[in-house]
Amino acid sequence: MDTPFLLLIPPSEGKEPGGDPGTPWGLDSGRFGADLAPVRSGVVKALRRAGGGTPALLGARGDLLERARAANRALLGAPTLPAFRRYTGVVWENLDLPGLPAPARRSAAKRIVVPSGLLGLSLAEDPVPDYRLKMGVGLAPLGNLAAWWRDDISSVLGRFARGRLVIDLLPQEHRGALDPGAIPGLVRVDLVAKKGGRVGGHDAKAAKGRLARHLLVGGAPTLARALSSFRHPDYGARIAED
Numbered sequence: 001m002d003t004p005f006l007l008l009i010p011p012s013e014g015k016e017p018g019g020d021p022g023t024p025w026g027l028d029s030g031r032f033g034a035d036l037a038p039v040r041s042g043v044v045k046a047l048r049r050a051g052g053g054t055p056a057l058l059g060a061r062g063d064l065l066e067r068a069r070a071a072n073r074a075l076l077g078a079p080t081l082p083a084f085r086r087y088t089g090v091v092w093e094n095l096d097l098p099g100l101p102a103p104a105r106r107s108a109a110k111r112i113v114v115p116s117g118l119l120g121l122s123l124a125e126d127p128v129p130d131y132r133l134k135m136g137v138g139l140a141p142l143g144n145l146a147a148w149w150r151d152d153i154s155s156v157l158g159r160f161a162r163g164r165l166v167i168d169l170l171p172q173e174h175r176g177a178l179d180p181g182a183i184p185g186l187v188r189v190d191l192v193a194k195k196g197g198r199v200g201g202h203d204a205k206a207a208k209g210r211l212a213r214h215l216l217v218g219g220a221p222t223l224a225r226a227l228s229s230f231r232h233p234d235y236g237a238r239i240a241e242d
Contacts, residue, residue, distance in 0.1 A: 005164055006166050008169060008170050010114065018079060019080045032160070036156060039149065042142060047073070047133065051069060051073070052071070053072055067130075071131050082109070082127065083122050084098070092209060094208075095212045097124065104217055110123060110124075110125060120153050147176070158182045158184065161185060190240045192235060192238055193235060194235060207235040211230055211235075214226065224239075
């Protein structure tokens with residue numbers, strides 16, 4: 001698009017394990033670390049006190065639970081991957097930044113902002129450790145993480161996005177961590193099922209990933225043109241109604 005823009009997309013529960021030990025994660029890692037380190041510290045300490053998290057908190061059992069607990073207990077200094085390689089869920093799989101030519105990938109990775117329960121905000125190019133933590137959960141003693149992060153995420157994103165359109169493709173869980181009034185230029189975009197009915201599940205996540213890719217590389221001059229030119233057999237996209 002001709003207008004400078006940022007794209008908000010969620011993280012994924014699915015994550016690539018491991019990472020580069022030469023780029024260890026710290027509270028101040030990534031583009032937003034300097035601003036959000038004190039708030040990140042509260043989350044890291046709460047996870048450590050919780051032993052990495054309960055099955056209910058993490059939504060996991062068995063080997064996945066043990067991996068998540070171990071990762072959550074060892075966040076500081078953990079090996080990292082860029083966010084676009086760490087997140088492996090359906091949205092990210094269909095966005096497929098690794099499949100873009102290098103110049104397009106570098107450009108897109110600087111325009112994708114990811115709100116998350118652990119980091120608050122990260123760019124798609126930022127280093128991210130292995131972890132498991134949803135934005136909408138309650139983590140003692142912090143309470144609901146969307147509410148815990150809301151003021152800080154909103155003010156930091158508002159400053160970072162100044163002068164740019166901010167296209168919100170987030171689910172409700174992550175939208176709850178944003179104060180629209182603090183983010184000038186925020187525009188919420190929703191998928192719409194062409195045959196009516198509920199928008200959700202695997203197919204909708206795949207469509208959201210394809211929509212994100214279309215917005216980043218489709219070449220439409222405006223957001224309205226980009227949404228109208230999005231092609232999917234089951235879904236369209238529109239600016240959300242207030």
